[in-house]
Amino acid sequence: MIxxxxxxxxxxxxxxxxxxxxxDGVIVRPTHLSICQADQRYYQGSRPANILDEKLPMALIHEAIGEVVFDSEGNFKSGDMVVMIPNTPFGEDVYSPNYSYSSKFRGSGFDGFTSDLVNLPEDRVVKIPDDFNLNVSAFIELISVAYQGISKFTQMAITPKDNLGVWGDGNLGFITALLLKELFPKSKVLVFGKHQENLNLFSFADEIYRIHDVDDDVVVDHAFECVGSSASQSAIDQIIDIINPQGTINLFGVSEYPVPINTRMVLEKGLTIQGNSRSDRVDFVGVVETLKQNPQLFEHLEKLITNICEINSLGDLKDAFDKDYISKFGKTILKWNI
Structure with a gap:
């Protein structure tokens, strides 16, 4: 098929x-896609030149849903709406696929979802209910990243979870805080950010703080860093200062450069630092089930959508990336009509 x-x-x-x-496998026609900061780094050419030379040309976008066109095994019907999983294992080992050396990631290791059709193995698609908000569903992949980090935290944390702190008032910080509030209803969720206009959207959080205006008596039991870039250093420093002993620091933020960490206080408090990146099928299934059981989450997640762009040509795709680049907050959704 062409x-x-x-x-x-x-x-x-x-x-x-x-x-x-x-x-063979499942043939999906993309319908709704979402631009990620990683896509923007390729589009803007802000990755190192050797990386661009190695990766390009490449189809972008790893957050997407679509409509099943054909399934060689017959497990999906034509017209079923599915979320596509970008993380793709090539072989088996003892590691989770999102951390395995044998895995490749769409829109990074090979072509993403900007195409007429996408061929995926059966285990790389998850059906979504007919009543799901399709614009929000376009970034289920991003939600799944927060979900897998929280799942790992649940297995690792050994001290009380009374106060959970989230650093970062961007998209991932919003999603992480929202999931924590839903999955740990008895815990207080405290959000620490820099931009008051963003923090105002965290209406579900128990407390919000500007990072330069935090009372001396504020403490957290566990922390989730969703800042990234060079700013993650100050966020991690603040976390180490106010976290209780034996707490966990869950890192989500990506930085192109090494970030210094106060290891003296990490040792003194007996802290555990955990890195989190990407997700796998179990996390997508978990997110779909969580949204199915808690449909009110869509109302909050819809607040993240700042642009909805109809894509009928490559010019529209370029315009959408340019519009997304100047947006200070939120997600740009592509309605894929090409």
């Missing part, structure tokens, strides 16, 4: 390529 793939050839320049799609 397929057209829309690849980033060089920063800010997309091109069409004709590929062949084999009629």
């Amino acid at each position: 397929n057209i793939v829309y690849r980033l050839k060089s920063p800010k320049f997309f091109e069409e390529s004709i590929d062949e799609v084999e009629l």
Whole structure:
């Protein structure tokens, strides 16, 4: 079957390529996609030159849902709506697929979802209910990243979970705080951020703080760092200062540069630092089930959507990336009509 793939050839320049799609596995037609900061780094050319040379040309976008066109095994019906899992194992080992050396990630290790059709193995798609908000469902992948980190935290934390602190008032901080409030209803969720206009959207949180205006008596039992870049250093420093002994520091923020950490106080307090990246099928299934059981979450998650762009041409795709780049907060959703 003939397929057209829309690849980033060089920063800010997309091109069409004709590929062949084999009629095996599950064939999905993308319908709703969401731009991630990682996509923007490729589009803007802000990754190191050697990385761009190695990766491009490549189709972007790893957050997407779509409509099943064909399933060789017959487990999905034509027209079923599914969320597509970008993390793809190539082989088996003792590690979780999202941390395994044998895995590749769409929109990073190989083509993402900007194409007419996508061929995926059966275990790389998860059906979503017909009544789901499709614009929110487009970024289930991002929600699944927070979900897998919280799942690991649940297995690791040994001290009380009375006060859970989230650092970062961006998209991931919002989602992490929202899931914590839903999954740990008896815990207080405290959010620490820099931008008051963003913090005002965290209406579900028990307390919100500007990072430079935190009372001396504020403490947390466990912390979730969702800041990233060079700013993660000050966030981690503040976490180490106010976290209780034997707490866990769960890192989500990505930085292109090494980040110093006050290991003296990490040792003195007996803290555990855990890194979190990406997710796998079990996390997608968990998110879909959580949203199914708690449909009120869609109302909160919808607040993250700042742009909805109809994509009918490569010019529309470029315009959507440009519009997303100047947005200070939230998600840009692509209604994929190409």
